[in-house]
Amino acid sequence: MSSGFRAMHPSVALLYYAGLLLFATLLFHPLFLATEIAGLTLLLVLQGQGRQLLRALPFFLLMAVSVAVLNPLFSHRGAHILFYFMDQPVTLEAVLYGLMMMAVLLTVFILFISYSYTVTTDKFMYLFAGAAPRTTLLTLMALRFVPLFQRRLRQITMIQRIRGVDAGKGSVRSRMRDGMTLLKVLLTWSLEEALQTADSMKARGYGVRKRSVYGIYRLDLQDKAILLLLAASGLIPLFFWMKGYGVLEIYPRMKPMHFGWADAAMYAGFCLFVLTPPALEGKEKWLWRSSRRSVYPSAIPRKTGTRFMSSHLR
Amino acid sequence: MLLGPSGGGKTTLLRHLKRELAPVGRASGKIAYKGQPLSGLPAELTAAEIGMVFQNPDAQIVMDTVWHELAFSMENMGYPAAVMRSRLAEIAGLFGLEPLLYKPVHELSGGQKQLLNLASVLLLQPKLLLLDEPTSQLDPVAAREFLQTLHRLNEEMSVTVIISEHRLEEVLPLADRVLLLEEGELRFQGTPRDFVRGAGLALHPPHLAYLPTAARLFLALEPNAVQAPRESIPLTVREGKRWLHSLAERGPGMGEAAADTGTSRLSASASASELLLSCREVTFRYSKEGAEVLKKLSLSLYRGELLAVMGGNGAGKSTLLHVLNGLLKPQRGKVTLAKGVTSGFLAQNPLLYFSYDTVQEELQQMAEYAGLSKEEAGREIARLLDIFRLGDLLLSHPHDISGGQQQKLALAMVMLLGPGILLLDEPTKGLDPGAKERLAALLGELRRQGVSILLVTHDIEFAARYASRCAMLFDGGITSEGTPAEFFSSNYFYTTVVNRMARELLPQALTIEDVMNAWSAFASPS
Known part of the structure; x- marks a missing residue:
């Protein structure tokens, strides 16, 4: 049952989810949030958890949409007034901000579904x-x-x-x-x-000595490589965020969206981070599919042609 | 091997041998391990080299998955990961635990749990194993498997084993030395065969209950049992059979006597009496997707009979009792009770029944619930206390009395409801031979008062001796039923020790008494 990303060392998964949570809160930008949602959904679907996601989605949507609706009703900041609702101004900025909040909430929700499937309690422990x-x-x-x-x-x-x-x-x-x-x-x-x-x-000797830990997980070469890749690709968006990129300013006045080379580099790093686990999962899927389609690869050369009982005599 | 009645000091002795668990109190005398006083040894040594397995398989488990439970003791000792890994691999292979390694512990059966407990103690590579009635909560098949593993450890790795046990039939032939403890005193010590001979000679009659059946039969039938050479004393079924055949050859043939054994007991069967409980084509499953536990099961219970339902682990015996008592509702089929008859149910764990601070309060609350008036309640309680001999315990806490007493108290509470039918779930589990006999006497008394009893049990000997009818539960239905003689004599493996020993000579004989009657019936006319 556990293969692909789920079968990897717990530290890989923990780094991934910690990173995603961090980015969801730091990078207040529609493009990054949308990418994160898409990446996580892809991962869940590849892991066969699409049904679970669908089952939980109505509740999440209700929560998230209510935030999006309520924000413009309570917050009146912003310069562009769209219309008046019960003598209260509804501003474009507040509507957009509400939508962004909704996206953040959805990201976090989906993140937790994926997290609880991948990182079980004993892995965490x-x-x-x-x-x-x-x-x-x-x-x-x-x-x-x-x-x-x-x-x-x-x-x-x-x-x-x-x-x-x-x-x-x-x-x-x-x-x-x-x-x-x-x-x-x-x-x-x-x-x-x-x-x-x-x-x-x-x-059984509890408290006799300092306890050691028996782990059923082993950090293998692939785990280390992925860990390194995730760390490196995660540092890129973090670096640019500290320089002030990747955050959409809405209040008090929305700034026009600008997409320069720095933003592109940041987005590339972010994509690499988000999409690595789905890629691993996809590779696993493809591996099984291809192995079913063709004969399982074997190192022993296959003989062709008719063989006879006495063929070894010749 | 340690023998003796419950409360004879077996557990206390074992706990003294395990330093970490030594009971609190005043102690005198010395315990030496490898020539050193036990109290002076380093903690790591005693924890690792003296291992202990307890009675209750559930209560010893600390972690929630099998691998973690196994690793627990090694983690305590601070072994490095590589050592733990290789030891765990070795033991898991030896015990066949590999397929269970990642399972949550509560999905294991009782037998598997007890094997897990043993394995996790063995991971520290102990030189001395202490076991306190390790199989008392297990069914016979699981118990045999556990004891066989233990025997293998003893033979192949020469681990010293000290075990206290009520299952003599399997353990006594394996033991090198037998100790009989009673009231805190050592009454006997020697080899199993010396023990048999000693029991024939000097020990009191109750000690006979601690002998395996073959040896008891030997003492009863062999003309000069006490002087017989030691090697000729049979302990196992095979030895017993050989001896019985040689005895039959020495005496004139027993073939004729065989025909009428057992039949005398059968005549009293309750086929003609009143139907109290019937269940027709009952089907039950725990969840929509789950497998059917009971499949179109039909069963009837008549007045005054004792029906023993047997079956393997997970055959649905407990479920059947729950359904019969109305605690679970079957999806199909019907359970009908005769008019004015109620049923009382005694679960395996008597602790589930207690919620007050003293025995007296428990009984009074129950009487109140049963709707008895003050005087009636007083009379009824006094009567039950007398039958169950609980009079001295009225002011004790229900959790402080012994297991057998707890069971009796729970039974007394159920009896206050005035049930016409008693449903008992494994009432003989963990009882010593004496307590079993007392329980049987008690059930006999209740039957005389017109109560019908249905019990599910693994205890073949108990069912053969005391039941008026036996039934086999398999694959969700009753596959065979009949009087004990019919029921067991048609079985090859699932039958009493005496029957397995004597089946060629006396196919219907189930108990020692049956064989003795047949013998004397044959001996007297000639």
């Missing part, structure tokens, strides 16, 4: 285990308890219904009381078990 082993261990254990408690609570609810404790029936007061009873049962049981877990940890 793995990255931080080196820096703070104890904290990571505690976090991991705590994270394990959430689904565990859910499963246990389901069992408890079922059994306690036999003795008339049901948080789904009766008046609000009795429901609350029953809910508390259920939680109490869960708590006593879990604490009791936690004592055994603690014993097991102690028995």
Whole structure:
């Protein structure tokens, strides 16, 4: 199931998403935002997550569009007044600013969908285990308890219904009381078990020495190359941003868009950064497709012509 | 191997051997490991070289994926990544854990979890393994697999193993030395065969329950059992069978006696009595996409009978009980209870039932819910306390009493509802032989009062001995059912130890008593 970008070392993914988040907030420019949205969508679709994106999109659009609509109603800055709405001026600048806000929000939303698919919890934990082993261990254990408690609570609810404790029936007061009873049962049981877990940890030498970290991920050559590429291409837009490029000024008065050679260089670097993972993913897709179409490449030379049982005698 | 009843001090002894877990209290005497006092050894050494596996497979697991759980103990010891990788590869291969490596732990079965626990202890390469009833929560197949792995470790890597166990049938033949602990005292120590002989000679009758079936039969039937040469004492089914055949040859043929064994018990079967619960073509699945757990299952339960439903892991036994009790609603089919009859359900984990601070409060709240008046409640509680012998524990916290007592308390609470049918989920799990007999007596008492009992179990010996009817759950349906004699004698593997030993001579004999009756029935006329 995991191949392409998702199968790469977690640090690559983390750098990519951190970079994207940074650019989404820094580069306030329609072209860059549109490119980022397009790149992420492409990545998601290539990873087979298009359906997930579509399912979440209505909610995101509702949020983002409401921001776009509300901004001109509340903000009246700007020089070009389009019309009056309930005696309030609606300016062109505010409308555009709202649209830009919408684009930023959408970028961040899509970014998080892609992030949660690619960087799972244990990958994230793995990255931080080196820096703070104890904290990571505690976090991991705590994270394990959430689904565990859910499963246990389901069992408890079922059994306690036999003795008339049901948080789904009766008046609000009795429901609350029953809910508390259920939680109490869960708590006593879990604490009791936690004592055994603690014993097991102690028995296996927890706290005897400084913990080391076992990683299932290995930083291979390709990971290093991609890491380098991402870092280099990410620095270009950052450099130009510090020089003041790539930010559209809307308030108090919109500046005309200017696209010079510096902007072009910046955009090229940005594109390289954004599109590298989708390219990797696409390459993987193409590899499988082509390998299905032709015979799997093999180093052993293929014999042609009819062969006979006795052919080796000749 | 450590033997003895629950509460005899087995766990306490094992915990003393593992320094990190030594119980708090006053201790005297000395424990030496490799000639050094245990308390003086460095922490790393004791943590790595003495490994311990506990009873409850779930409670020992710390992390949420298999590989992380395996790595946990090595990470604690601060091994470098390369060492961890190679050790993990080795152990995962040995235990067949490779396909499970990236699975979340809660998807594993009980047996797999316990193997995982053992593997993660072994990663530290211990010289001494302590196991506290490691298979008590496992079904027979998983338990056998676990014990076999343990035996292999012991044989091939000469790891010293100290195990406390109730599953004697499998463990005793493997043991080099047997220790019997009772009330904190060492009552016996020696080889398994000496133990058998000693049990025949001097130990009290309850100790006989700690012998494997073959040895018990040997003591009962062999004319001069106590003086018999040590090597001739049978411990396993194979040895038992050989001995039984030689015994039959020495005596006159037993073939004639075989015909009428077991039948005497069958006549009391409850086929003619009143139908209490029937379920017709019940189909159930947990989710829309999920597989069908129960497929068109039909089953009926009559008054006063004890029906034992058996089946492999994940065959849907617990699901069946939930459906029968109305906790789950089947998608198709119907469960009908006779008029005025209610059912009571006892889940595997009695802790799910408790929500008050004392045993007394638990029972009183339950009586109140059952709608009993004050006097009625008092009378009923007193009666149940008497039957279940819980009188002394009224003021204890339900979590502080032993596992067997917790089970009895939960059962008493269910009984307060006055059910005509009791549904029990694995009631014999983790009980020592004595406790099993007491449970059986209890169920017998309830049956005499007209309660029908349906229990699902893995415990073949228990079902063969006490059930009035047995049924096999497989592939979502009841595949075979009948009286224990019919049911088990038609099975080849899934049957009692006695039946496997004696099936050529006495095909219907299931218990030691069956064989003894057949023997004396044959012996008396001649």
